[in-house]
Amino acid sequence: MIKHSRQRECIKDFLANRYDHPTAETVYLNVRKEFPNISLGTVYRNLSLLTKLGEIRKLSTGIGPDRFDGNTSPHYHILCTKCGSVMDLEIENIDHINTLAGSGFDGEIEGHVTYFYGKCRNCLEK
Amino acid sequence: MIKHSRQRECIKDFLANRYDHPTAETVYLNVRKEFPNISLGTVYRNLSLLTKLGEIRKLSTGIGPDRFDGNTSPHYHILCTKCGSVMDLEIENIDHINTLAGSGFDGEIEGHVTYFYGKCRNCLEK
DNA sequence: TTGCAAACAATAATGATTACTATTATTTAT
DNA sequence: ATAAATAATAGTAATCATTATTGTTTGCAA
Numbered sequence: 001m002i003k004h005s006r007q008r009e010c011i012k013d014f015l016a017n018r019y020d021h022p023t024a025e026t027v028y029l030n031v032r033k034e035f036p037n038i039s040l041g042t043v044y045r046n047l048s049l050l051t052k053l054g055e056i057r058k059l060s061t062g063i064g065p066d067r068f069d070g071n072t073s074p075h076y077h078i079l080c081t082k083c084g085s086v087m088d089l090e091i092e093n094i095d096h097i098n099t100l101a102g103s104g105f106d107g108e109i110e111g112h113v114t115y116f117y118g119k120c121r122n123c124l125e126k
Numbered sequence: 127m128i129k130h131s132r133q134r135e136c137i138k139d140f141l142a143n144r145y146d147h148p149t150a151e152t153v154y155l156n157v158r159k160e161f162p163n164i165s166l167g168t169v170y171r172n173l174s175l176l177t178k179l180g181e182i183r184k185l186s187t188g189i190g191p192d193r194f195d196g197n198t199s200p201h202y203h204i205l206c207t208k209c210g211s212v213m214d215l216e217i218e219n220i221d222h223i224n225t226l227a228g229s230g231f232d233g234e235i236e237g238h239v240t241y242f243y244g245k246c247r248n249c250l251e252k
Numbered sequence: 253t254t255g256c257a258a259a260c261a262a263t264a265a266t267g268a269t270t271a272c273t274a275t276t277a278t279t280t281a282t
Numbered sequence: 283a284t285a286a287a288t289a290a291t292a293g294t295a296a297t298c299a300t301t302a303t304t305g306t307t308t309g310c311a312a
Binding site: 060063066076081087089092094098100105111116118119 | 184206226229232238241243244246
Binding site for chain 2: 267268269270271277278279
């Protein structure tokens with residue numbers, strides 16, 4: 001049975017208002033403004049729980065630590081290979097690649113994760 | 127300037143003959159048969175170097191430690207969500223998704239990484 | 253309002269990976 | 283072929299991200 005906690009609510013609220021997909025460490029440093037004694041373990045535990053509940057999304061980009069996204073609607077991400085930022089990406093539905101993959105695999109395809117990489121506008125101009 | 131090393135060659139050979147995308151730890155345990163004194167650091171250092179040289183590929187699936195692939199030809203991977211195995215996947219070219227992504231992003235798309243997930247034949251039958 | 257499980261803070265432990273250092277191996281120049 | 287230069291190694295320590303442990307506090311149902 002899950003009990004409400006002000007710490008978890010604060011973590012969720014924080015993510016709901018961020019669009020840069022912060023790491024656990026960043027969440028920790030910010031939530032500390034409201035809960036000076038919160039521990040990093042509490043942040044990790046709640047990020048895991050919220051991810052399991054489907055209330056946030058975890059991004060494992062392969063570059064640096066995991067990041068978290070308060071926006072659970074279906075969308076993709078792009079990583080700037082220069083500055084390292086992770087941005088949302090509007091793209092039409094590409095679930096047909098699951099079907100393509102299925103025809104070359106003896107088993108069942110359930111889904112995919114895709115990270116695009118490239119250079120953001122800001123880095124291109126430097 | 128890069129110097130040849132028998133350890134690095136052994137690591138590369140080992141990967142060239144494996145099709146299950148082993149972790150650094152697995153590479154270490156196997157290469158030890160030929161080099162009993164090789165250190166895990168040497169394995170990691172060479173896996174990084176070979177990846178940078180483009181002679182092997184690193185797979186960061188987000189589940190467990192990084193894995194390595196001696197096959198650098200373009201192909202995709204599927205992770206079985208039950209047994210955790212990582213398998214090669216034959217699929218026609220899907221680079222058009224880069225174009226789709228590009229039209230919704232103010233910047234330059236260079237590529238993408240995609241991991242499919244699902245259930246392998248073996249797990250489906252249990 | 254009491255009891256109990258869930259969540260907490262503090263901290264230790266773990267797993268994966270990288271860094272350091274003295275020695276060894278490979279290449280280059282004699 | 284030999285010696286000098288330096289890249290790579292083995293062994294080990296350190297770091298980073300994350301998870302586990304433990305005693306205390308909090309939320310909530312009886």
